[in-house]
Amino acid sequence: MIKNEIFFQNGDFFEDDIKWLYNAIFEQMQSGDIGYYNLVKGENIESIKSFAKEQRSVKNVVVIGIGGSSLGTKAVDELLCHSENRNDKNLIFFENVDPIEIEKNLKNLELEESLFIVISKSGGTIETTSHLKYLLSHFNISFESEKFRKHFCFITDCGSPLDKFGEDFSLKRFHIPLNVGGRFSILSAVGLLPLCILGYDIDKLLDGAKTLKDSFEAENQYELCQKALFYAKFAQTKPINVLFSYSSSFKAFNDWFVQLWAESLGKVNFDGNSVGLTPVGLIGSVDQHSFLQLIIEGAKDKNVTMIKVKDFGITTLIPDISLPHLQKTDFINSNTFTTLINAQCDATMQSLIDQDISVDLITIDTLDESSVGYMLFYYELLTSLVGIKLNIDTYNQPGVELGKIILQKKFEN
Amino acid sequence: MIKNEIFFQNGDFFEDDIKWLYNAIFEQMQSGDIGYYNLVKGENIESIKSFAKEQRSVKNVVVIGIGGSSLGTKAVDELLCHSENRNDKNLIFFENVDPIEIEKNLKNLELEESLFIVISKSGGTIETTSHLKYLLSHFNISFESEKFRKHFCFITDCGSPLDKFGEDFSLKRFHIPLNVGGRFSILSAVGLLPLCILGYDIDKLLDGAKTLKDSFEAENQYELCQKALFYAKFAQTKPINVLFSYSSSFKAFNDWFVQLWAESLGKVNFDGNSVGLTPVGLIGSVDQHSFLQLIIEGAKDKNVTMIKVKDFGITTLIPDISLPHLQKTDFINSNTFTTLINAQCDATMQSLIDQDISVDLITIDTLDESSVGYMLFYYELLTSLVGIKLNIDTYNQPGVELGKIILQKKFEN
Incomplete structure (x- = not known):
C-alpha cells in the first residue's frame, strides 16, 4: 500500500481544474501517441521470461546503455536488491565513456560467464556503440561468430541501425515500442529483461503500475492531479522540486526521477517560453546534514516530497546502552533503526511545514516489486x-x- | 596543473571589487575565527602518520560518521581509488541509519580485521552514536575491554562528550580544531586519518591545497574572485549552480560540493533576508542524457562549471571497427575514450555558451593527491x-x- 498526504500552502484546486486535467490526459492516453501507458499490459512479456530462463548459468548481467537505457534498471535493482527474489548474479553497467570506469568494469569479467544486453532506443548512441566496439575487440568476437549470438542481445527500436545490425547476424533482439521514449521505458524490455534475469517478479512490477493506472482512470487520484496543478501553477516562484527519500536504497531511484523530470519538463513551451522545473534528489537522513539548511533558510523557491518506508523487513534494534557523557542520546535506545529514520523523516517534514514550505509525504508500506x-x-x-x-x-x-552535432563536427575537421 | 577559464555573460568586475573581496577574506583569515585556512600547514600530521602505520594489518577501515564526517573522505577516495598509492583495504561507511545499509555493511565484517573510526565534531550526532551503540553490542564489546581500545578510535572536538567518553576509557583520539566546521574539515584528521591508512600521500594532498592558498594570498587568483562576485551578484536571477564533472570518479566529490555549498550559503543574511545558491552535481557524459535538456531549454536560472581531466593515466582505444548500419559512428574510431569524454565536455560547453549560459571550465591535468x-x-x-x-x-x-529538537520531543512524549 502506498499513501500520499499533501500539506501544501494554497494548494486547493477547484473541481473544474481537476476535471480539465483528467480529460486532457485521458485524451493523450487514447490518442495512442504516447506508448508508455500501455506497457502495464505486459505484451511480449512471455518472450522476455523465456529468454531470461535460458540465462540461468549466466553470472554477469552486463547492460551497455546510458540515460533511459540504464537508470530505470539501476533504480529498481537498488530498491530491491536486498529482497529474497534477487539472485546472486552481478549487474554491471557500461554507461559512462570514462576510462577508469571501463577498467573497473573489466576486472574479472569473463565472456563465458556473461550476457551483454546492448540497449539504445535510437540505435546509434555514441557511448553505447563505442562500448560495444570496445567489448567486441576486447573479447576478440567477430560478427559472424557463435560467441556473438550467444553472449549478446540488443534492445532497440524496430528498424533502427542497431536492430538491422542484429538482424544481419541473427542476434536475439527485443524492441522498444516506437511511441515509448527512453526515459519512460523502464516497464518495457529495457527494464523487464535485465530485471527478470536477476530474479525479480516482473509480473508484480507491472501489476503495481497497473494498480495505479486503474485507480487513476477511475478518477481516484485527486492528490496526483493536485500535485501536478500545484507544481505547474508555481513553476515560476517555486521552480525547484526536491525528492527527499528516507533510505539509501533510493539513490538510483532519485537519479531516475531527476532524468524523467528534468528532460521531460525543461522545455520551450508551445507559446515559445522557456519553462521547467528543477529536480533535486536527496537521501534522508544523510542530507539533513547537507542540503536541508538551504531549504529551511535559503530562498523559498522549493517544494519537497518526502518518501518513507514503513517496514524494511529488517528489525535492527538500537541497543539500550548508555554511553558515558552521551546520556542525552539515550532517548532513542531500544527503538529500531527504522523507527529512528522514519521519526527523522517526520521531524524534518514538520520543521519544513513550520517554515511554510509546501510538502507532501509518500508512505510505502514495504519495498517489493509491486x-x-x-x-x-x-x-x-x-x-x-x-x-x-x-x-x-x-x-x-x-x-x-x-551538443551532438558540435561533437561530430569536432572529429570531421 | 589546474586551469580555470571563464566564459561569463556580463562577468567582468572592476579592480576595486576584486580588491575589496581580497581584503575582506584576508581579514577573515587573519582573525583566527575560521580555522580551515590553517589546515594546509599539516600540524599534528606526524601523529596521524604514526597511528596509520600501526594499522598495516587492518583489512577494513570503517568510518562511522555522517555529513562532514564522511563526505570528504568518500570524495577523495573515489577520485583516487584507481591510483597506485591506494592499498587494498576496504573502506566502509556507517552513515545512514538505514537498516538495509547496516545489514549490507555487516556482511563479512569481522572485528579482528577492522578499525572503526568514529567521527563526530559535536560528539553527539544521533546517527553516529546509534551506530556506535549497535556495533558495540553486535561485537559484544565492553567499554573497559582491550578490544575497544584496539579497534576503535574517535575524531571529535576537544572536550566534546565523545572526547570525554574516549578519555575515560583511554581510547586513541584525534581532535578537530574548534574553529573548523564539519564541512570544512576534510584536511583535518577527519579526512587525513582514514586517507593515510588507505595509503594516500597526505603530504601531497596538503601541498596541493597550499599551492592554491599561496597563490591566492599573492593575489594571483582573479578567476576565483571573479566567480565569487558573479555568483553573488546574480544570486537572485541565477540561483542554481551546476557542477558538471566529466568522469564518474567525481560522484562523491559532487556530493561533497553540494553539502559545502548548500549548507554554507543557504542562510538568512545579516540584513534578515533569505539568500542562497542551489548546488546541482552532474556527471558527464551520463547527465547529457538527463539534466542537460533542462539547462539548455528550461528557465535561464543556472550557471555551469565544467570539470575535465586531461589525462586519466589509462589509454583505452575505441577500436577501428565499423558496425554494419552504424557507419555514422565511425568518426570516433581509433580515438581514446579520454578523447571522446573530453570532446563531449567541450561540445556540451559550446552548446551552453551558444545559449548565452554562463560557463566556466576547470581543466585538471591528472588526478592525484596534489x-x-x-x-x-x-x-x-x-x-x-x-x-x-x-x-x-x-x-x-x-x-x-x-528538526533535531522535534525529533527528540517525539521520543520524550
Whole structure:
C-alpha cells in the first residue's frame, strides 16, 4: 500500500481544474501517441521470461546503455536488491565513456560467464556503440561468430541501425515500442529483461503500475492531479522540486526521477517560453546534514516530497546502552533503526511545514516489486500531468541535439 | 596543473571589487575565527602518520560518521581509488541509519580485521552514536575491554562528550580544531586519518591545497574572485549552480560540493533576508542524457562549471571497427575514450555558451593527491568568498536545529 498526504500552502484546486486535467490526459492516453501507458499490459512479456530462463548459468548481467537505457534498471535493482527474489548474479553497467570506469568494469569479467544486453532506443548512441566496439575487440568476437549470438542481445527500436545490425547476424533482439521514449521505458524490455534475469517478479512490477493506472482512470487520484496543478501553477516562484527519500536504497531511484523530470519538463513551451522545473534528489537522513539548511533558510523557491518506508523487513534494534557523557542520546535506545529514520523523516517534514514550505509525504508500506512498479508509474504519470499543464511536449528532448552535432563536427575537421 | 577559464555573460568586475573581496577574506583569515585556512600547514600530521602505520594489518577501515564526517573522505577516495598509492583495504561507511545499509555493511565484517573510526565534531550526532551503540553490542564489546581500545578510535572536538567518553576509557583520539566546521574539515584528521591508512600521500594532498592558498594570498587568483562576485551578484536571477564533472570518479566529490555549498550559503543574511545558491552535481557524459535538456531549454536560472581531466593515466582505444548500419559512428574510431569524454565536455560547453549560459571550465591535468587537494581548497575558498559577498555567516547551520529538537520531543512524549 502506498499513501500520499499533501500539506501544501494554497494548494486547493477547484473541481473544474481537476476535471480539465483528467480529460486532457485521458485524451493523450487514447490518442495512442504516447506508448508508455500501455506497457502495464505486459505484451511480449512471455518472450522476455523465456529468454531470461535460458540465462540461468549466466553470472554477469552486463547492460551497455546510458540515460533511459540504464537508470530505470539501476533504480529498481537498488530498491530491491536486498529482497529474497534477487539472485546472486552481478549487474554491471557500461554507461559512462570514462576510462577508469571501463577498467573497473573489466576486472574479472569473463565472456563465458556473461550476457551483454546492448540497449539504445535510437540505435546509434555514441557511448553505447563505442562500448560495444570496445567489448567486441576486447573479447576478440567477430560478427559472424557463435560467441556473438550467444553472449549478446540488443534492445532497440524496430528498424533502427542497431536492430538491422542484429538482424544481419541473427542476434536475439527485443524492441522498444516506437511511441515509448527512453526515459519512460523502464516497464518495457529495457527494464523487464535485465530485471527478470536477476530474479525479480516482473509480473508484480507491472501489476503495481497497473494498480495505479486503474485507480487513476477511475478518477481516484485527486492528490496526483493536485500535485501536478500545484507544481505547474508555481513553476515560476517555486521552480525547484526536491525528492527527499528516507533510505539509501533510493539513490538510483532519485537519479531516475531527476532524468524523467528534468528532460521531460525543461522545455520551450508551445507559446515559445522557456519553462521547467528543477529536480533535486536527496537521501534522508544523510542530507539533513547537507542540503536541508538551504531549504529551511535559503530562498523559498522549493517544494519537497518526502518518501518513507514503513517496514524494511529488517528489525535492527538500537541497543539500550548508555554511553558515558552521551546520556542525552539515550532517548532513542531500544527503538529500531527504522523507527529512528522514519521519526527523522517526520521531524524534518514538520520543521519544513513550520517554515511554510509546501510538502507532501509518500508512505510505502514495504519495498517489493509491486510498490516499486507503483512508484515508477506514479512519477511517470505525474510528469505527464505537469507537462500538460505547462503546455509543452513532454516526450522530446530537442535541447541536447546541438551538443551532438558540435561533437561530430569536432572529429570531421 | 589546474586551469580555470571563464566564459561569463556580463562577468567582468572592476579592480576595486576584486580588491575589496581580497581584503575582506584576508581579514577573515587573519582573525583566527575560521580555522580551515590553517589546515594546509599539516600540524599534528606526524601523529596521524604514526597511528596509520600501526594499522598495516587492518583489512577494513570503517568510518562511522555522517555529513562532514564522511563526505570528504568518500570524495577523495573515489577520485583516487584507481591510483597506485591506494592499498587494498576496504573502506566502509556507517552513515545512514538505514537498516538495509547496516545489514549490507555487516556482511563479512569481522572485528579482528577492522578499525572503526568514529567521527563526530559535536560528539553527539544521533546517527553516529546509534551506530556506535549497535556495533558495540553486535561485537559484544565492553567499554573497559582491550578490544575497544584496539579497534576503535574517535575524531571529535576537544572536550566534546565523545572526547570525554574516549578519555575515560583511554581510547586513541584525534581532535578537530574548534574553529573548523564539519564541512570544512576534510584536511583535518577527519579526512587525513582514514586517507593515510588507505595509503594516500597526505603530504601531497596538503601541498596541493597550499599551492592554491599561496597563490591566492599573492593575489594571483582573479578567476576565483571573479566567480565569487558573479555568483553573488546574480544570486537572485541565477540561483542554481551546476557542477558538471566529466568522469564518474567525481560522484562523491559532487556530493561533497553540494553539502559545502548548500549548507554554507543557504542562510538568512545579516540584513534578515533569505539568500542562497542551489548546488546541482552532474556527471558527464551520463547527465547529457538527463539534466542537460533542462539547462539548455528550461528557465535561464543556472550557471555551469565544467570539470575535465586531461589525462586519466589509462589509454583505452575505441577500436577501428565499423558496425554494419552504424557507419555514422565511425568518426570516433581509433580515438581514446579520454578523447571522446573530453570532446563531449567541450561540445556540451559550446552548446551552453551558444545559449548565452554562463560557463566556466576547470581543466585538471591528472588526478592525484596534489590536484585533489587543490580542488578541495578551491571550493572551500570559493564558498568563503561567496559567503562574504552574500553578507552571511558561512560557517553555521542554524536551520537544521529545529528538526533535531522535534525529533527528540517525539521520543520524550
